[in-house]
Amino acid sequence: MTFRLTWTQPEDLVPHGLRAAEDEGRHTSRIRERWLAAGGSVEPPVSGASDAPASANLRSLARDLLDELDTLPVSGHLSDTEPEIPVLASPVAAASTTAVRDRVRGAWLGRAAGCLLGKPVEKIPREGIRRIAQSTGNWPISSYFTACGLDPAVGEQYPWNRRSRGTSLLENIAGMPEDDDLNFPLIALTILEQHGTGFTTDHVAKAWLDNLPGGRVFTAERIAYRNLLDGYAPLDAGGHRNPFREWIGAQIRADVYGWVLPGRPEEAAELARQDAMLSHRRSGVYGAMFVAAAASASLTADGVDDVLVAGLSVVPPQSRYRHAIEVGAELGRSGQDTETALDALHSEFGHFHWVHSLNNSALLAFALTRSSRSHTEGDFAQAITTAVTGGWDTDSTAATVGSLCGGLLGAEALPSSWTNPLQDRLASSVPGFDGISFDELTDRTVRLQEKFGMKSEDGAE
Known part of the structure; x- marks a missing residue:
C-alpha cells in the first residue's frame, strides 16, 4: 500500500x-x-x-x-x-474580577474530559454515534463510550477512530491520552511563559517547529507547518495553498490565552489573534478570538450568557461566525427537544466539512445554552454530551464546551464520573509535558495570571 x-x-x-x-x-x-x-x-x-x-x-x-x-x-x-485583521470591540465587564484556582483547574479538566468523550467517535456521523451509544446502553449519552456490548454489525459500519480506541474507551482509559486539542494549549502555555503577552506570530511559528512533530499537526496547521519549512514568513504561511483556513484548528488553541487574563476578554482575543494568523483567516481567526474571550469570561462570569456575550464582543458584528453562534444559542434557548434542534443545525450548517469552524461553533453555542436552561452556569454533563451527540468534530467541540463550562463551575463541581478517569495525568507529544498533572498545569496558569496582573475591583492592577 x-x-x-x-x-x-x-x-x-x-x-x-x-x-x-x-x-x-x-x-x-x-x-x-x-x-x-x-x-x-x-x-x-x-x-x-x-x-x-x-x-x-x-x-x-x-x-x-x-x-x-x-x-x-x-x-x-x-x-x-469580515476583515482579515479584525478590530476589537469595547471591553465587556465581567461579573466578578477574582479568578480562583478551582475555576482554572475546572477549565483544564473540563477541556480534557470533553475531548476524551469525543475522541473515539471523531469522524463518525451523527447517526453512527447514536447507533453506537444505543447498542451499548449509553443513549442518551451519559458516560464515556465503551465497546462492551457493541453490536458487531454496528461496529463494522461505524468503526472507532483508530488512533483513539485503545486509550479513550471507558474500559481502556488510564489518564488523559495525547491529543492535539490538549497539545496546543500546552504550546500556548509555553509561549506565554517564555515571551509573556508580547509574543508575536513569529514566536508561535518557532514554538511549533521546536515542539511539535509534523505528524501531530493536521489540516490548516499542517499546511502552515509545510509552508514554514518552505520558507514562507509566519504571517504568510497560513494564506498560501490553504483551503482549511476557516476550519476549527485555531479555535482549539485559544483557551489558555483567556485563562491567563481572567475578566479581560478583549486582551485575550488579541493574543489568540496573534496565534491564529499563523494558520487561519476570517472565520478561523474569529473562532480563536471568540474562544479566548469566552474562556477569559468563564473564570469570572456568573453564567453561560455572560460568556457568550464576551466571546461575541470580539467578533465582527455582521460576520458568518457571529451568525453561527447566534443561531446555535437561539436553538439552545428555544425549548425544542435535542434531536429536533440538531436537525435544524444540520439543515443550515451540514454542507460544511466536519472540521469547519462555522458548523462546530453553532453546535458549541447550542450545547452551552441548552445546558444552561436548568443551571445558569451550565450543566457540565449535559453540555459535553450534547456537543458529542451533535456530531462533526466531536473531540474538539466537546473540549471547548467542557473548558467553558468547567471554568464557570470550577473543578469541585464537576462530576467525578467524568474527572476521575483522567487520573490527574495528561499524555503529550510536546516535550516536557508527557505525564504532567492537571494540578501542575493549574499552578502554572495561575502563576501567569499573577505575572500578567489580575485586575482589582477599581480597575487597578
Whole structure:
C-alpha cells in the first residue's frame, strides 16, 4: 500500500480549495472547469487523502490552480464585513474580577474530559454515534463510550477512530491520552511563559517547529507547518495553498490565552489573534478570538450568557461566525427537544466539512445554552454530551464546551464520573509535558495570571 500523507497532497487540496473559495464568494467556475477537464475530482476526500497519488501532470496542475484560487478576489460584502485583521470591540465587564484556582483547574479538566468523550467517535456521523451509544446502553449519552456490548454489525459500519480506541474507551482509559486539542494549549502555555503577552506570530511559528512533530499537526496547521519549512514568513504561511483556513484548528488553541487574563476578554482575543494568523483567516481567526474571550469570561462570569456575550464582543458584528453562534444559542434557548434542534443545525450548517469552524461553533453555542436552561452556569454533563451527540468534530467541540463550562463551575463541581478517569495525568507529544498533572498545569496558569496582573475591583492592577 502506498503511503499517503493527509492534508497536503495538491490534488486532494483542490476540491477543498474550490469549496473554501466559494464560501468566500470567489468566482471559481473557470478553475473548476479546468480541473474537471484534466480528470480531477471536485469531491473532497473526507479522511484528508485520496486512495492513490495523482499523475505528475495532474499534480502540477493542482499546484497551479491552488495558486490561482489564492489570487481570486473575495466578494465585496465579505471584504466589508469580515476583515482579515479584525478590530476589537469595547471591553465587556465581567461579573466578578477574582479568578480562583478551582475555576482554572475546572477549565483544564473540563477541556480534557470533553475531548476524551469525543475522541473515539471523531469522524463518525451523527447517526453512527447514536447507533453506537444505543447498542451499548449509553443513549442518551451519559458516560464515556465503551465497546462492551457493541453490536458487531454496528461496529463494522461505524468503526472507532483508530488512533483513539485503545486509550479513550471507558474500559481502556488510564489518564488523559495525547491529543492535539490538549497539545496546543500546552504550546500556548509555553509561549506565554517564555515571551509573556508580547509574543508575536513569529514566536508561535518557532514554538511549533521546536515542539511539535509534523505528524501531530493536521489540516490548516499542517499546511502552515509545510509552508514554514518552505520558507514562507509566519504571517504568510497560513494564506498560501490553504483551503482549511476557516476550519476549527485555531479555535482549539485559544483557551489558555483567556485563562491567563481572567475578566479581560478583549486582551485575550488579541493574543489568540496573534496565534491564529499563523494558520487561519476570517472565520478561523474569529473562532480563536471568540474562544479566548469566552474562556477569559468563564473564570469570572456568573453564567453561560455572560460568556457568550464576551466571546461575541470580539467578533465582527455582521460576520458568518457571529451568525453561527447566534443561531446555535437561539436553538439552545428555544425549548425544542435535542434531536429536533440538531436537525435544524444540520439543515443550515451540514454542507460544511466536519472540521469547519462555522458548523462546530453553532453546535458549541447550542450545547452551552441548552445546558444552561436548568443551571445558569451550565450543566457540565449535559453540555459535553450534547456537543458529542451533535456530531462533526466531536473531540474538539466537546473540549471547548467542557473548558467553558468547567471554568464557570470550577473543578469541585464537576462530576467525578467524568474527572476521575483522567487520573490527574495528561499524555503529550510536546516535550516536557508527557505525564504532567492537571494540578501542575493549574499552578502554572495561575502563576501567569499573577505575572500578567489580575485586575482589582477599581480597575487597578
